[in-house]
Amino acid sequence: MTTFLAFGEARDGELRNLSFETIAAAKQIDENAEVVGVVLADQNTENLANDMIQYGADRAVVVEHDDLKEYTSDAYTQAAMAVIEEEDPDGIVMGHTSAGKDLSPRLANKLDSGLVSDITNVDGGEFVRPIYSGKAFEKKTVKDGLTFVTIRPNNIPPFEKDENRSGDVNTLEVDIKDIRTIIKDVVRKASEGVDLSEANIIVAGGRGVKSEEGFEPLYELADELGAAVGASRGACDAGYCDYSLQIGQTGKVVTPDLYIAVGISGAIQHLAGMSNSKVIVAINKDAEANIFNVADYGIVGDLFDVVPKLTEEIKAL
Amino acid sequence: MNIYVLMKKTFDTEEKIQISGGAIEEEGAEFIINPYDEYAIEEAINLRDEHGGEVTVVTVGDEDSEQQLRTALAMGADQAVLINTEDDVEDGDQYTTSTVISTYLKDKEVDLILAGNVAIDQASGQVGPRVADQLDMPYVTTITEISVDGEEVNIVRDVEGDEEKVQTSLPLLVTCQQGLNEPRYPSLPGIMKAKKKPLEELELDDLDLDEDDVEAKTETTDVFLPPEKEAGKVLEGETDEQVKELVSLLRSEAKVL
């Protein structure tokens, strides 16, 4: 039997959704694999490990250490390597998140292994990933060594939680030392509430929204839909909203069920972050705007007229 | 300060993608410096102007990569190195590229390495951290601010929209994120000067590497375009009707509400 490590990612004492997606991905890669959930955190690891098991992991390994409160490459590498050395896995699955992107190449290097980053789909032993800003896709396989992949959040559906599932949780003691990058401060910009990369519905505004107040109708629509609000870089650069809302190549890469682009022209760097969305709606006054080329439904019109009416219509449901 | 920049040429952002024989068709495409590497070049030049030293831009590529290296020199880099793997490496991956680069760098005196956080073509973001690990150097990814004071380095990095303030020290590798700076356009005198600046060309042999040492660990088995999307439905009528129809379609046809 093969062993796969599925890395969870804790934030504010809870596991991000993609933690559970890594478990499902590991089972998709090899349905007979024993999937070991891995939790690296500063607290509450026992509970988080049980969450991993209830979402389908067969057992779990945790490292709990004060130095794992914030992600640093050095501390997380030492903790992850301790787990990997203990388990000697055939494969590793991690999220393609800020931490996963930072950590996975270093681990791959230490393990003398290949790494297939940012996959959106598992197709037999092959991994599908978007390239060229989503203008094409490639299929990759591993020729040599570990099967090591990072998965794009919100693409591989997790298993249903099973409260009755249980399994072994092994705690490893790791002596973490020599951290060479010290985090002095973290300025939280991302708003409370739904994490954009995990949101099922996103209402995103662009430069067409014209001001900070212009975002109000978008927030009202989002409230009705239980959606998160995002933005184009154009809107962020213009100061209408914080950069933490930015979607695209530089910002967050999202794959919601429904993406409503409001006053966004559809530059390729924006599309790179959202063109994989299941259903795309564009609201733009320019019928020629590129966003209509990726949209499933479009309304050509003034957003300040369309958005409030759309909110009313949804309210009436 | 001895500053190195890792650079890759990529398809021009607006370039259409075509596939022939299971690979992206490169014939006739316009190439540019990967935009995130441009931030790295700009920052390297600014740091050199502030602290003295030299900026060396390194690329793993083919003979056409000289064009992007000349652009980097015209922006203000001091020298360039082209590691031409065209004849030796058929299908490299990030393991290949990072091994070539770190082999080149391992006997150099390096204070700071800047790379892009991601390339807009393959978009794996692996090369920076892999090179740092091979050189046993600390690294900080997706930086939006950097200041160097003696050995001490203070950095602001973008973590999914949050700002993280990091303190570390040289030698160091960083990967650059949009927001770090506004890359300059090469000036005419810059372009003239660039023609005379040193550009060294190396092959695997010169680094004592064989094809086998850098053989890829992953393989691309297929490249394809996204399924052709049917033209989206642009809704007709007055706003009220458009909105009603949209909600109805989202419920009954798309089933997302």
Ligand SMILES: Cc1cc2nc3c(=O)[nH]c(=O)nc-3n(C[C@H](O)[C@H](O)[C@H](O)COP(=O)(O)OP(=O)(O)OC[C@H]3O[C@@H](n4cnc5c(N)ncnc54)[C@H](O)[C@@H]3O)c2cc1C
């Ligand atoms: C290296 C690099 C990385 C980048 N990364 C990103 C990224 O991650 N994310 C990103 O978004 N961009 C990114 N960009 C920027 C990108 O190229 C575009 O500049 C940006 O996406 C444009 O934002 P926008 O669509 O809001 O603005 P614009 O292009 O100005 O479009 C505004 C749109 O609003 C419409 N409009 C105006 N008024 C109204 C109205 N009243 N009602 C309805 N519609 C209206 C207009 O018709 C227009 O289509 C990047 C660029 C570079 C070079």
